[in-house]
Amino acid sequence: MPLQLKLSAITLDCPDPMALAAFYQQATGLPLHPKSNADFAGLDCEDDVFIGFQRVDGYRAPQWPEQTVPQQLHMCFKVKQPLDQVEARLLELGAGRPEHQPHGDKARVLTDPVGHPFCIVKERG
Structure with a gap:
């Protein structure tokens, strides 16, 4: 069990x-x-x-996607708004946008102000 x-x-x-x-x-x-x-x-x-x-x-910020300082954790957030709109707002709040974007138009990888990577993913439906 x-x-x-x-x-x-x-x-x-x-x-x-x-x-x-x-x-x-x-x-x-x-x-x-x-x-x-x-x-x-x-x-x-x-x-x-x-x-x-x-x-x-x-504290040492993760280096995504490199592993010189491992990311330790990666959170994903579903969003209802268009990804471009959400990304723009998060960048205004202090997020970063790594050059490496492996998900095409399905998701965006961003980093919080201290370097933790996280994704925003378009909610289905």
Whole structure:
């Protein structure tokens, strides 16, 4: 019988938890967790999933797609709006756009302000 594991949290290393939480809060509209602080911040997601951001001294940004500093985690977000529109807004918020884009017009790979890669994917239907 398989275990009944349910994802409850994802935590990203970063140099400034409140700043990275603010980026993802603006990007997703998710509420800031009330106990967020300078060392650990978080966003409350649907279905009791939590995205956390923990301070790491000497943080080194991932180098995607190279693995000189491994990406450690890669999140994907479904979007209803056109990818160009969502990408433009995320770039305004401080995201980066790596040159390497392996998914063609089906998805975009971006990086958050501290270098974690993530994708935006057009929601079907």
